[in-house]
Amino acid sequence: MSANWIRRGKFRDSVAAEQPVVNSPAKSNIAFEGLRKKSGNRARNRVIMAMGCFMGIYAIIGGRLVYYGMQNDNEAGYQGPAVQNLATRPDIVDRNGEVLATDIKTASLYAEPKRIVDPDETIELLSTVLPNLDWESTYRKLKSGAGFIWIKRGLTPRQQSQIMALGLPGVGFRTEKTRFYPGGPTASHILGLVNIDNQGIAGMEKYLDSQGLTALQSTGLAFQQGLEPVKLSIDLRVQHVVRDELVQAMQRYRAIAAGAVVLNVKTGEVMAMASVPDFDPNNPVNALDKDHLNRMSAGTYEMGSTIKSFTTAMALNDGGATLQSRFDASRPLRIGRQTIHDFHGKGRVLTLPEVFIFSSNIGSGREAEQVGIEGHRAFLRRMGLxxxxxxxxxxxxxxxxxxxxxxxxxxxxAFGHGMMTTPLQTAVGAAALMNGGKLIEPTFLPRTQEQADAVAKQVVTAKTSEDMKYLYRLNAEIGSGRRAEVKGYRVGGKTGTAEKVVNGRYSKDVRFNAFLAAFPMDDPTYIVLTIIDEPKPEEGKASATAGLNAAPMVANIIRRSASFLGVKPDFGQEAAPMLVSYDND
Known part of the structure; x- marks a missing residue:
């Protein structure tokens, strides 16, 4: 009994020991609060640790970006998208405010070779959009390991969109300034060109850089909104007419080149000037071809009988001649082994007006003889030739x-051979014969009459100028300039048919023709000079002299552009009697 009792007692004691102790309510709340504080500390620690990890990761990323940025900035030759846009240029406008040249934004394609994964695949995909891409050169650049290279400058929007769709790593775009010429080739020789970096390399674009634009660009002070447009003296409407007539003349007379200038005789302003063949400054692939040079100012030529304008003026101004003077042209001039003939000789003594309108070589030689060699040379230098x-x-x-x-x-x-000058200089010299005797250097910028008077040089007398105006008008009415006539505008001028030198000898079949005109002759305001190089006879004509091609070119230019120049036609003087008249046989 006792043993069983003992076992039962022990059992009860052990059971009691294993039973949970039921505490009082106060003791239970204290225990629960401690457990909650312990769990909250753990959660807070986890959040702090997570934030620390993220901050550490971002710090590493930021540090690497700064590192790469410093590496690229210091890398020699790097010109990536971080650098500022290329040079800004001011707009160029004509005298009426019409835009001739302006800056536009275009995209250019670049690559960072260090980030190119597969150069072969990159080139292959790019060539689907840029078929003219130079594979060898581009591959060499992409394998160079450089920080930055140009692939293609001046993309079209379509090309940019197609390349973006390729999703190529290490390839990107940069917005650049590109020069745009709305008129294309219309005034290409005047406006000139810029290079790929938007810097002027020819024409008025180069002139702008030489006048301080480059300094503004280098100091970062050239901003599009801060640059005033540069106004030129040319009239875009007249410029279009001139170029159009030259293109037509080249085709009509099957010539290798043609040119023309319209010059204000009172201010020296160039209103229009063109030379064809020319080029499109928006795509100047042939701008440097020798056949595309500006023949009006950058080419020198024997100007033929147009130079007789200056020979006659010299005789009147420096040689003591008058409109009544006579010169013996009855036989050829012989100087040593050389003999000077007339193209259509009259075989008689000629008056000074006859020497001019018959374009007598012999008579012109006699005029030069009156002045002498040194006097002749000094006069031409004074005229700027x-x-x-x-x-x-x-x-x-x-x-x-x-x-x-x-x-x-x-x-x-004296008759236009043996000396070469530019057509523009010839026009400038002729302006002095029409404006009262003042030589005014030409300008492509607007110039007031006061400014012109300040730079003008008196080179011949007003009387000589009046005589030359009379001779110009006479030649257009009854002489070789008849085909330059335009009703209502009283044109005057002088033809020039010069034989060109071929293989060291003058060729009778290869010519350089010109017509030097002024209008309106009662008060000359404009000089119009046309040239045409190696013209062929027009269909149905047997000859190709200046009166048959260069003179009609002048007439067409005046007819189409006189109203733009502000010259109103006057038909009241068409029937006015001439001072004298000659039979031009």
Whole structure:
């Protein structure tokens, strides 16, 4: 009994020991609060640890970005998208505010070779959009390990969109400034060109850089909104007419080139000037071809009988001649082994007006003889025909003259052979014969009459100018300039048909023709000079002299552009009697 009792008692004691102790309510709340504090500390620690991890990761990423940024900035030759946009240029406008040149934004394609995964695949995909891509050169650049290279400058929006769709790593775009010329080739030789970095390299674009634009760009002060448009003297409407007539003339006369200039004789402003073949400055792939040079200012030529304008003026101004003077043209001039003939000789003594309208070589030689060799040379220099012309356009050639002037040189130069000058200089000199005798250097920028008077040089007398105006008008009415006539505008001028040198000898079949005109002749305001190089006879014509091609070109230009120039037609003087008249057989 006792044993069983003992076992039962022990059992009860052990059971009691294993039973949970039921505490009082106060003791239970204290225990629960402690457990909750312990769990909250753990959660807070976890959040702090997570935040620390994220901050550490972002710090590492930021540090690497800064590192890469410093690496790229310091890398030699790096010109990536971080650098500022290329040089900004001011708009160029014509005298009426029409835009001739402006900046537009375009995208250019670049690559970072260090980030190119597969150069072969990159080139292959790019060539689907850019078929003219130079594989060898581009592959060499992509394998160079450089930080930045250009792949293609000046993309079209379509090309940019197609390349973006390729999703190529290490390839990107940069917005650049590109020069745009709304008129295309219309005024290409005047406006000139910019290079791939938007810097002027020819024409008025180059002139702008030389006048301080480059300094503004280098100091970061050239902002599009802060640059005033640069206004030129040219009239875009007249410029279009001139170029259009030249293109048509080249085709009509099957010539290798043609050119023309319209010049204000009172201010020296160039209203229009063109030379064809020309180029499109928006795509100047052939701009540097020798056949595309600006023949009006950068080419020198023997100007033929247009130079007789200056020979006759010289005789009147410096040689003591008058409109009643006579010159013996009854037989050829012989100087040493050289003989000077007339193209259509009259075989008689000619008056000074007859020497001019018959374009007598012999008579012109006699006129030069009156002044003498030194006097002849000095007069042409005074007229600006022997020195390099001063104007804004950089492309200006230096005239060519004999190193030593002998009598034969003076005689041949008197009728336009043996001396080479630019057509623009010839027009400038002729302006002095029409405006009262003042030589005014040409300008492609607007110029007031007061400004022109301040730079003008008196080179011949007002009387000589009046006589030359009379001779110009006479030649257009009854002489070789008849085909330059335009009703209502009283045109005057002088033809010039010069034989070109071929294989060291003058060729009778290869010519350089010109017509030097002024209008309206009662008060000349504009000079119009046209040239046409190696013209062929027009269909149905047997000859290709200047009166048959260069003169009609002048008439067409005046007819189409006179109203734009502000010259109103006046038909009241069409029937006015001439002072004298000659039979031009």
């Amino acid at each position: 022997l020195d390099r012309m001063q104007t804004e356009l950089p492309e200006v050639a230096r005239p060519v003259e004999p190193k030593v002037w002998r009598k034969i040189n003076s005689m041949t130069i």
